[in-house]
Structures are given as structure tokens and as C-alpha cells.
Amino acid sequence: MSEGAAYAVKMHHVTKTFGKVTANKDVNLELRTGEILALLGENGSGKTTLMNMLSGIYFPDHGEIYVKGEEVTIRSPKDSFALGIGMIHQHFKLVDVLTAAENIVLGLGGKVTVNRREINKKVAELAQKYGFELDPSKKVYNMSVSEKQTVEILKVLYKGADILILDEPTAVLTPQETERLFNVLRNMKKDGKSIIIITHKLNEVLAISDRVAILRKGEYIGVVNTAETNQAQLTEMMVGRPISLEIDRPQAERGEKRLQVIDLTCLNGDGVKALDNVSFEAYGGEILGIAGIAGSGQRELCETIAGLYPSIGGSVLYSGDHDGVPVQERILGLKPDEIVKKGISMAFVPEDRLGMGLVAGMNMTDNVMLRSYKANKGIFVDRKAPRELAEKLIGELEIVTPGVDTPVGRLSGGNVQKVLLGREIACQPSVLIVAYPVRGLDINSSYRIYDLLNEQKKKGVAVIFIGEDLDVLMQLSDRIMVMCGGKVSGIVDPRKVTKEDIGLMMIHAEGSQSVSEDKEVTA
Amino acid sequence: MLNTLNGLFIAAVLAGTPLLLGALGEILTEKSGNLNLGVEGMMFMGAITGLAGSYYYEQAVISAGGNPNGVLSAAIALLTSFLAGAGGALIYSFLTITLRANQNVTGLTLTIFGTGFGNFFGEYIGQKAGGYVAVSETTKKAFSGLQIPGLSDIPVIGPLLFEYNWLVYFAIIVAVVMAWFFNRSRVGLNLRAVGEDPATADAAGINTTLYKYLATVIGGGICGIGGMYMSMVTTSGVWVHDCVSGYGWLAVALVIFATWSPARGIIVALIFGGLTIMRMYINIPGLPAQIYDMFPYIATILVLVITSMRQSREHAQPKSCGLNYFREER
Numbered sequence: 001m002s003e004g005a006a007y008a009v010k011m012h013h014v015t016k017t018f019g020k021v022t023a024n025k026d027v028n029l030e031l032r033t034g035e036i037l038a039l040l041g042e043n044g045s046g047k048t049t050l051m052n053m054l055s056g057i058y059f060p061d062h063g064e065i066y067v068k069g070e071e072v073t074i075r076s077p078k079d080s081f082a083l084g085i086g087m088i089h090q091h092f093k094l095v096d097v098l099t100a101a102e103n104i105v106l107g108l109g110g111k112v113t114v115n116r117r118e119i120n121k122k123v124a125e126l127a128q129k130y131g132f133e134l135d136p137s138k139k140v141y142n143m144s145v146s147e148k149q150t151v152e153i154l155k156v157l158y159k160g161a162d163i164l165i166l167d168e169p170t171a172v173l174t175p176q177e178t179e180r181l182f183n184v185l186r187n188m189k190k191d192g193k194s195i196i197i198i199t200h201k202l203n204e205v206l207a208i209s210d211r212v213a214i215l216r217k218g219e220y221i222g223v224v225n226t227a228e229t230n231q232a233q234l235t236e237m238m239v240g241r242p243i244s245l246e247i248d249r250p251q252a253e254r255g256e257k258r259l260q261v262i263d264l265t266c267l268n269g270d271g272v273k274a275l276d277n278v279s280f281e282a283y284g285g286e287i288l289g290i291a292g293i294a295g296s297g298q299r300e301l302c303e304t305i306a307g308l309y310p311s312i313g314g315s316v317l318y319s320g321d322h323d324g325v326p327v328q329e330r331i332l333g334l335k336p337d338e339i340v341k342k343g344i345s346m347a348f349v350p351e352d353r354l355g356m357g358l359v360a361g362m363n364m365t366d367n368v369m370l371r372s373y374k375a376n377k378g379i380f381v382d383r384k385a386p387r388e389l390a391e392k393l394i395g396e397l398e399i400v401t402p403g404v405d406t407p408v409g410r411l412s413g414g415n416v417q418k419v420l421l422g423r424e425i426a427c428q429p430s431v432l433i434v435a436y437p438v439r440g441l442d443i444n445s446s447y448r449i450y451d452l453l454n455e456q457k458k459k460g461v462a463v464i465f466i467g468e469d470l471d472v473l474m475q476l477s478d479r480i481m482v483m484c485g486g487k488v489s490g491i492v493d494p495r496k497v498t499k500e501d502i503g504l505m506m507i508h509a510e511g512s513q514s515v516s517e518d519k520e521v522t523a
Numbered sequence: 524m525l526n527t528l529n530g531l532f533i534a535a536v537l538a539g540t541p542l543l544l545g546a547l548g549e550i551l552t553e554k555s556g557n558l559n560l561g562v563e564g565m566m567f568m569g570a571i572t573g574l575a576g577s578y579y580y581e582q583a584v585i586s587a588g589g590n591p592n593g594v595l596s597a598a599i600a601l602l603t604s605f606l607a608g609a610g611g612a613l614i615y616s617f618l619t620i621t622l623r624a625n626q627n628v629t630g631l632t633l634t635i636f637g638t639g640f641g642n643f644f645g646e647y648i649g650q651k652a653g654g655y656v657a658v659s660e661t662t663k664k665a666f667s668g669l670q671i672p673g674l675s676d677i678p679v680i681g682p683l684l685f686e687y688n689w690l691v692y693f694a695i696i697v698a699v700v701m702a703w704f705f706n707r708s709r710v711g712l713n714l715r716a717v718g719e720d721p722a723t724a725d726a727a728g729i730n731t732t733l734y735k736y737l738a739t740v741i742g743g744g745i746c747g748i749g750g751m752y753m754s755m756v757t758t759s760g761v762w763v764h765d766c767v768s769g770y771g772w773l774a775v776a777l778v779i780f781a782t783w784s785p786a787r788g789i790i791v792a793l794i795f796g797g798l799t800i801m802r803m804y805i806n807i808p809g810l811p812a813q814i815y816d817m818f819p820y821i822a823t824i825l826v827l828v829i830t831s832m833r834q835s836r837e838h839a840q841p842k843s844c845g846l847n848y849f850r851e852e853r
Contacts, residue, residue, distance in 0.1 A: 057726065057850065078728035093723035095716045097837050105709075106716050107727030113707050141836050155727075 005069035008033045008163050008194035009054065009085075014063030016049055023049040027063075027220040029213055031163070036185060036195045038209035038226070040202075040238055042442035044412070046218040047198045048090065051165045055087035056080035067163070078107075083163075086156025090167040090198075092148045094140045100151045101136035104158045126154055130184055145172045145294065153184070164188065165196045170204055174293055175470065175503035182208050200238075200443075202231045202245075203471070214238055239443055247450050247475035250458055254478075255284025257319060258431050258462035259305070264314035264332070266304055274300040276486040277314070282431065282462040287453060289477030289494070290466045293506050297486035298466045299351065302433045306348040307336045318344050320430040337374070347429035349421055351436040351466075353413075357420045360409030364390040364401065367408055368423050393422040397448070414445030421452060432456055435466040450476055470499050482506055529683060531797060531804040536691060539796025541566070541757065543694045544749030545774025546781060546788050547701055548608070548742040553783065554705065555738035556718040556843040557619060560630030562746050563771025564637020565611040569604035569747025570754040570767050571641040575648055576603030577662045577755070585659075593665035596658070597689070600751055608747020609740045611637055616739045620732060623847040634771065641750075645762040658760035666690070666755045690752050694792075697745065701785035714738055718841030721848035731848060749774065773799070776823035782830060782838035795819050 009031040016024045024046045031037050041047045052058045054065070056077040065072055067083045074080050080087070094103050101116065101123045120136040127134045132150045140148060149169060156164060166185075170178045185195060185208060199205060205212055206226060214221040214237040221237050236242050259282040268274035275297045282288050292298055303309035305316055316332040327343050339346060350356040358367045369386040376382050390404040397418040401411055408419055417437060424432065434453065438446040453476070457463050467473045473480055474494040482489045482505040489505040545562050552559045559565075576599040581591040615633050618624040649656045666688050669675070674685040704711040716724040717734045725731050753766050777795055781788040802815035830838060 055726070076728065077726050081728055087726075089726065093720070093726045095719045095723055096842070097719060098712070098716065102712060105712075107713060107724065107729045108709075110709060112709060114709050114712055139836075 005033060007031060007066070008068060009196075010066040011050070011054075012064045012066070014050065014053060014060045014065070016046075016053060016058055016060050022218050024053075024060075024215075025218045027215065027218075029220065030223070031194050031196055032211075033068075033194050034189060034192055035210040036189055036197060036208055038205040038212045039196055039198045039215065040200065040205055040212050040234060041215035042200060042238055043440055044217075044442065045215040045238075047215055048167055049218075050215070051087060051167060051196065051198060054080065054085055054163075054165060081159050081161070084161050085163045085165065086159060086161030087165040088149070088152045088156060088167065088169060090169075090171065092152055094148055094151060096141040097139065099137050099139055100134055100143075100147075100154075103140060103151055104136075104155045106155075108159065123154060123158065126158055130157070130187055132184070146177045149173070149181070157188075162192065163194045163196075165198070167198045168200075169197065170199065170201065171468075172294060174506050175499055176507065178204070201469075202234055205234065206231070216240055235443070243443065243447075247447070247472060248454055249476060249478070250454055252285040252458050252460075254286055255460045255462075258282050258284050259464075260317040260319075261305070262315050262317070264301070264304060264311060264316065266300055266309060266311040268300070274486050275304065275311070278483075278486070278488050279314075280481050280488065280491060282464055284430065284460040284462045285457055286478040287457050287463040287465050287476055289473040289480040290464065290483060291470060291473050291480055291502055291506060292483035294468065296483040296506070298435065298483060300486075301483075302348060302350070302435050302464070302466060304332070305433060306346070307331065307334050307339050318346070318431070320345065340374075345427060345429045346431040347424035347427055347433070349417075349424055349432075349434040349437055351439065353416050353420055354409060358408050358416065361407050363407055364394075364404045364419055367419065368393070368426075371423055371427060389423075389426055393419065393426070397422050397452075413440040414442060414448075417441060417445065417449065421449065425452065425456060429456075429461060431462045431464070433464045433466075436468060437465070438472070439468065446472075470502055474499065474502070484508060527804055529679075531801070532683060533687075534800045534804065535793050535797035536687060537756070537796070538800045539792035539794075540687075540691050540694050541749040541752040541770055542774050542777050542795050542799075543698065543788055543792035544690075544752060545746050545771055546777040546792065547694070547697055547785055548745030548747075548749065549775055549778045550742075550781070550783055550785055550788065551701065551745065552612070552739045552742035553778065553844050554714055554718045554841055555735045555742075556721055556841055556846065556848065557616070557735055557739045558626050558630065558845040559612065559615055559633070559739060559743070560627060560775065561611060561615055561633025561637060561743075562774050563767060563769075564634035564640070565608040565743045565746040566750030566753065566767045566771045566774070567637040567641030568607040568611050569750030571644045571648075571762070572607035572747070573600040573604035573751030574656065574658065574754040574760065574762055575644065576600050577658045577760070578648065578652075578656055581659050581662060591659060591661050593661045596662040597665040597755075600662075600755055601748060604747040604751030605744040606747070608750065609744035611747070612740045612743020613736075615743070616736050619847055620735050620739070623849060626845050626847065638765075638767075641767065642764060645764065645766075649762055656762045658755075662755075663760050666760065688756055690748075690756060693748075695789060698785045698789050705785070715841070718843060721843050722850075725848070725850055735848075746771070746774070773819055776820065779830075779840075780823055780826045782826075783840060784838075794822070798822065 007030050011027060011029040014024055014027045027050055039047050049058060053060045056074045056079050059075060065074060072083060101119045104123055105119050123136040134150050169181060173181060189195060197208060209226045211223055211225055212234060213223040216238060231245065235245060262279050264275050264278040265273060266275045278301060290298055300309055304311050311332060315330055318331050319328045321327060329342050329344060331339050331344060354360040365383060365387045368390045369381065372386060373381045387404060393399060394401060399415045399418045401415060408416055421437065437449050453463055453465065465477060477494055479491055480494050481491045482502055484506055545566055549562050577596045580596055580599050584591045611633055615629055618629045619626050668686045668688055671685045675681045705715060713729045714734050717729060717731050721731045750767055753770060754762060758766050773795060777791055781791040798818040802812050
């Protein structure tokens, strides 16, 4: 039956609501047999929800689903496997304490006992067939992100899936790993598999897909052939109006040295060096981008500077001025409130917005007040000033909220970020550290954030921007520091290097020599 | 000296067995991601229902003019105590798995409920029996030490290993079977996945609700059998007010000490059993009895400190333990 059907999957008039929120409204989607279909849409446009209805995680409220020409009811993940559908989730669904092979056979029928030697052998054979490298007996918690993804893909292949759904598979990969993944996907396509890839990265859509289906705010906008489209058209369909994709990099006078970090070293929980002799300088009037694979020490770096993480060596020097008086301080080892007391105006926007940055259950006024209430004299706090500031932020940053009294946890990701960034900027910092400020934000909000950062740069603030999207980093930053395994692989001018150069630096800390070696190996 | 040590070992085994059963029940429960703090309550429920099962069986047989059968009486105690513990766990499962109530609160409530249940019916049956409730000699004999031909006659080793009541061997067999189940069987692998990461298990097509219900209910039943040991062996078939008192909590501590491994549980139960009865065998002059009672808890705290410092991923509580799972949560 699968041979004859021209369409692997057809979804007709599918609707799904969560309470009052409509995640998908009357969506139609068709996946042809043996094609790679990109599902494009902004965050919150309902891509993942739609796919979860194919994988049996959610059940549609209305609509029909046809798989290989027959109408089906998918009530659970089990039903989904039975139809040959396999989904690779954005957040890996792997059990940490089990091995790769154990994860792969999880939930499958078979003999009462688990024969580990046999399943290891089978998994190794399958990995070899598609060109993956994997040790089947390795525990998942010892694995790198790309290894985990390999396990995820092997998991669905092992179950014999011929319809694969990948939810933002490249979000966590370096450019090289992405290219390797795309090669595997092309192999699978040759093998006759039908693939849906969810993404919001336009260049990847154009590189890998045959057709592109676009969702906007839960609604189906249309489908286009990849060969007949371009970035501008896709963006317009995705956002609903034409939008400039250029990120502005205003020229600003490079100011004074604000922050000097020398040989900073700190350990992670396991006693391994999370930062290893990190040295760099940040100047006023520039954006210093920090690139690296997730977990290369970015988090420890900004938390150490902000006084939240212990270090075992090195120093951090701050120079700026406080009410016209020059301040020069060693800030390493000081607690955040001690740093504030010394008159240092430094702001930190952590990656964990609702955990470290804001209190989700408190409203905007109270969250704004958290930054300033200690300055109040006596036992009472002044609510008026923070309230005014909160109202001002709503107006200036176009924050969508019912009002200053709504708990910030109820706002969308982009608005939460605007509250946090707005509050920090309101303190008029001379050093601004932002970690993954656009993670999970849609295009409009992201560009608003870039504008805010550029405004700060023009004011002479030293901005340290930790990012994950290399395209953004290269367009926005004045300099990029690349980190790998807690070390600085180099500080480069984004106007003079390519994305591939930075990608290689992200996986090799030892400078240019090993980079060229690697090129020969992969060539 | 050697006699004292032998005596201490035998007493430790006897005292450790109800702890082992309670801990095995809780390990099975926690492996499914449910932290059931109602062990004490389920043991109380098992203690009274086991005793009542045997008692009413005997009364029925005697009033019919027959002679009670010890083996049958023991089997009835085993069944009723298992069902009572499983019943308590079923209430817990319905509240936490289906209604998604807070696990800690539900477990503590079950402990309070079970304690009251046990003591109330213990007193009630005692009142009706004319003062106190006790099983006959036949049943008592069924719960006393075995004489295994050949094995029990081996000098030194015989009394040390082969003269216990049948529940001791039952508990060890349950531990061994459970260890095999978690490490070697497919269903055990699936259960561990449910306890570690229910969303992953769900996506892999495992029926998480069914696994959680079964593990929790069977685990509760095993805890109930542990309680039955208290009323049938420890107090020799007589209902003693508050007879379980604290053993359920020790069993929860034992789970941590055994780092969620049924096989290690056997050794740890022996240590805990030894610590609880140590004051009767090793007398340190001037040391109050209350200090002895603290030993098992101090040992648990030390183990918690050590395991937390090592931060081992594999010797830790299942990751989703204490958290309820709802598939469509966003």
C-alpha cells in the first residue's frame, strides 16, 4: 500500500486548541512520498503542535489525517509507530541513565529479557548503514548533543519508520554537524523515506527541502516549491508582511576599555575546568559577540563576571565612572550586591529569564522593583517609581500585556525578554551582558532586541552578547570571541572571516593549525 | 563473644526483614516515578488485615468444629495483607496518577490514614475478642523458624542461615527477582524509563499510566506484607497498639541507603535490622536507649551526604520521582 500512495501524509482541516488558545486552526498539510518538506513558521505558529498530532502526543479536536492514502486515527505514540511515523523531538526524549541501545529498544516488544549484546550489535549495524558514528553501549548522560541526536534518529529508524519528522534539528548543532546531518537526510531520502523538517532558519530551508509549507499563528498559509522561492518571499509568508532581514550594525566610536578579563578559570560541578584561562577585553561602544557550542563555558563566563559563580583563578577588572567619578575595581569574587555598592553599573540578562532574571509569579512593577528596592530608606518600599518605570517600558518597548499588575510568567517569551532587558537598560549600565536574548523569540521581537542592543552600543555601553545563531552574531557583533570547551579559540572580526571558520573554531580550541588539519580530514 | 555476634546476626535478620519488604515495595514504587511516603500507613494496614485474616479464618474453622491449617492460615495472612497494602496504594495511585494530586501530601495522608486504620481495627477486633486479639498456636507455629532437613543441621551455618521463618526467605526471593526484573527484563527497562523520564517513555509508546499504577499498587502490596510480618512474627500474632511505629519510615530511609537497588537492599536491611536491635546485644554503659534508636537515621543521613557528594547519576533517585506526569502539559 505504501508503494502506490503519492502522499505519505495528508492532514485535512486539522484544528487543535488548548483551553482558549488555538494552536492550529484548520490546517492542511501534504507530504509527498520520498520528499523533504520544510515546515516553516515563527515560534508559536503551531509547527510542533501540528507534528505532535502526527506522533500521537496530542489528539486533534477536528480534522482528518491520512497516512499512505488511508484515513487513520492516531491516539497514542504507539499508533504513530505502527503507521511508520517517527518524530525526532527538539528536546531530546532520551533516558539519561540508559545506554544508546537501551534507549533505542525502549518500548518495543520482544523477548522477556533484554539481550544487550544482541541489541548493541543491531544498533551498530544500523548506524553504519547510514554513516553515523555511535557507541551503542555509551550512556546518554556521557554524550554530546550531536550524539544524542544521532540516537534519536537511529531510534526511529530502528523501529522501521519511513516517515520522519525532525523538530528544529539544527538548533543545537555547529555548521559542520548540520552539514553532516543534511547529508544523512539526503541519504535517507534516496532510501525512499519521506521527511518533514521543522525549522525557522531560512537558509536551511533552501538548502535541504524540496517544498516548503508555511504556518503563521496556527494557520496554514501555503506551500511553495523550494526551487521557485527565495528568502524574501518566505519571510513575507511567515511574518505576514515584508520585513528587512538585514541586521543593522551601526558604526560607533570605540570607547574606553570597560572590562578586562585576565586568565579567568573556574570549575564545574564535576571538578572539570568550565573556564580555562579566559582572557579578553570589552570596550564601550561595541558589541562583543561570544560564539560557541552550548555548554562551552558561556554560562559560567557571564555568571562569574556577574558575581554568581565561583572562580579559582584570574581576575576581572572594571573601569568606568560613577556620577562623574572614575571607578576602577577588581570585581572578581565580589557578590552581586557588593558590586552594586562599589558603584559599578553592570547589567546581566541571564539565559534563564524566568528563573534567574525575573520572578514569574510577580507582576511587572514588583519585578522592576527588585532591582531598586534596596535603595529605599526605612522599612517601607516605594512602589510609585517602579510602577511608572514599568508603564514607561510597556509604552517604549511595545510590550503586549494586560497591564503592570499581570504576573510576568503569563506573558509570551518575547514580552518577558523585553521586560527583563528594559529593566536592566533602565539602570543605565556601562557594561551589559546578555545571554541568548532572542532564544525562543519570533522574528519581530528578535529585531526589536537587536535594535535595543544597538542603541546601547551607540550610547557607549560595552555590550557582551552571547548568542547561538552564527548568522546573527556575525551581522550584529563588532568582534566575536569563539569559545570551545571553556577555552578561547580566538577573537575575530566578523567582517573578515566566514561562518565555516567560526564553526571550526567552535570545535577546536587550539587555534589555526588544527583547524587546517581538520579541513583535510573532512575534505 | 562469637555467640553474641551470632545472636546479633540472627536478630538483625529477623528485625531487618520487615524493613526489607517495606523498602522493596517503595523501590518498586519509586522506580515508576511515584514517591509514596505512605509506607508506614500501608504497613499498618497490612499488619492488621494480615492478623485479622488469620484470626477470622481460625474462628470460622473452630466454630465449624474443625482444626485450623497453619499453612492455609499463613497464606490467608499473606493475601489479605498484600491486598490491604495494594488497596492503600490504589487510593494513592488514583489521587496522584489520575487526579495528579501532590505526591508528598498524598503519601503523608496515607500514612496518617493507615496508622489510624490499623490501630482502630486492632482495638476493635481486640474488644470483640474480649480484651486482645491473638492467633492460635497453629498459626504461630506457621510463622516460627523453619527446620529444613539437612541444611538446618549444619553446625554454625545452619542456625545462622536456615532456621528463619518463611517470610525471611520470601523477602530475599522478592529482592532477587526484583533485581533481575530491573536489570534484565524488557518490562523492567520500560519501568525504569517511566520513572526517569515519563515523557520519553510515553513517546516510546509505553503506557506510563498503566506502569505507574501497577508498580505502585504491587509495591504497596509488598509494603503490606512487611506490615504483616510485624504483627505475625515480631509480636507473635498478637495485636500490639502502634506495632509498626516508625518501621515504615525506616524502610523509606533504607531505600535511600540502598540507592534504589533491591540487591543492596538485602545488605542494608541487615545493617538497619542490626542497628535497631543493637542495644539488646551490645551494651555500652551509660548510653541511653534513645541514642541507639537514632543510629539507623544517622546512618541514612551519612549515606545521603556521601551519595549527594558523589553526584552519581546511576545511584540516585529516579529523576521524575515526586513529579506527576501529564502528557498534554505545555
